[in-house]
Amino acid sequence: MVPFLPRHPRAALALAFAAAFALGPAHAGEPRHGLSAFGELKYAAGFKQFEYVNPAAPKGGQLSMIGSGGRITFDSFNDFILKGDAAQGLEFLYDSLMVRAGDEPDAVYGLVALSAELADDGRSVTFHMRPEARFADGSALTADDVVFSFETLKAKGHPNYGMSLRDVERAETIDPHTVRYTFKGDLLRDLPLTVATLPIISKSYYATRNFEETTLEPPVGSGPYRIGQFKAGTFVRYDRRDDYWAKDLPVNKGRFNFDQLKYEYYRDRTAELTSLKAGNFDFREEFTSIDWATAYDIASVREGRLVRETLPDETPSGAQGYFINMRREKFKDIRVREALGLAFDYEWTNRNLFFGLYTRTASYFENSPLKASGPPPADELALLEPYRSQLPPAVFGEPVSPPVSDGSGSDRKLLRRAAQLLDEAGWKQAGAVRANGKGEPLTLEILIFSESFERIIAPYLKNLKAIGVDASLRRVDPAQYERRVKSFDFDMVTQRYSMRLTPGVELKSFWGSEAARTDGAFNLAGIADPVVDALIDRVMGAKTRTELDTAARAADRVLRAGHYWVPHWYKAAHNLAYWNKFSRPAVKPKYSRGVIDTWWYDPAKAKQLVMP
16 A cells, blocks of 8 residues: 655656746846845855765765656657656756745755746846756757746646746847746746746757657757667666766755666555565665564564665655545535545544555645644734625634544444534435435446555445445556546545645645646646635745745645545655665755765765675
């Protein structure tokens, strides 16, 4: 079983290009080496490297691993479009104008761009580019490539690009090394860094290729790695570029130390773990509690050859749960959705299946300052009161949280309440299965692609059947799962949404009304609530962190009161298992694992390591 999901790959894509940062108004009109939300930067101009790297880290060796994005196959090297299952690691092929710092919640610094200059009115940003920037084929990376990337991603890319770039009016080449973006609308805070973190693709490369098609032709990038050997659905290897133009820039010192990054693909986590123990690959983050608790009691771990280690995860844990598809008529009634939540006995699940290793998720912004708590204070009430007539009364009390069961596995009190809610919603008991006034049975199919979750779902199905729901589990192959999720062809699926400490435009893709109508968007529940839309706009338009936190907490209350999901669990840690042939800096980047970014292959350790 996989009790805690890795961050969703396409959610990670959203975070990559939808970072909610902006240049503070006090610095408008001044060229700066970095941008951050509300104007504060940790690193001054002229900094030598990030504090969490070892600038003298040796280069060499290979890191072979299971990626963190949860993908179990791939058939494409085009991660910019809706079609296909893209390989992991493609982000290492492409540079952007600016790059994120791993020890700040919301700051980026110049990569292709030497500096950025925000207009006094905030309606445009001009990037001054480094003339030495190059693609992997040696061709110059110019402002024309930046403009082409923006226009292509917005018009032809994954729908989430279109949503995030909707208020970016245009990009224009000022000269070969200067590009200006112009914005429209009132929600300007996020837009400078949304465009600063877009991947830059080659205009000349795509002059002879169809951007909108999947392909296994290795593309021409500009980043630190290029695609090496690969076998579709099995593995892909990235080779570090010795000729990488930006390898000595401050933002890259001490980073990208492995000569090769190799992503391994397994369709079964049991086989994956067995292969790790056999030494067939190097590194894996463990998301299965029973395996973390019991499966590593082996000689190689006891002897320190296979390292089992827990690192803190200081990023928001976000929202993981069973998401209910409200596009289906039977789930539009909030009482039905609440009843589905009451049937899940988390306390029994955590004790019997997870060894007590997890904490119940309650908030869409779990494990962060954005999580709502207690009755709404005055600042949150000021945002919520104008919508009181449109909101459930529960929004104005303690935030809605999942019930606490007696841990028996089938808490009769909670199940009786669930049955009562279904009765009130017009789903009456008719034999073993409830039916509505039209005689239609109340069915629920949980869609999965891996057997790992079956053990967790089985007790939940039992309780659903006990309250008269004809509940079933449907496991399909990964490709079919991807297609069905993209087209919202499901009743319920498991998903994890990753949050940032400075959320912004990605919230529209997660829970905005437009995303509910857009195939391939992340709004799996189909949330289409004008109040949620308005509060997301408040988050995006916040001028201070206090305003942002207040708006996010208000949105959290409204989302939680909608019973759009059956909340799961979280852990504020990374459980890592790896063969002892790597070293790393003394300081971990606060907001990332730092493994691929800052670790390095240690030949001395590797020489002493006895593999199976």
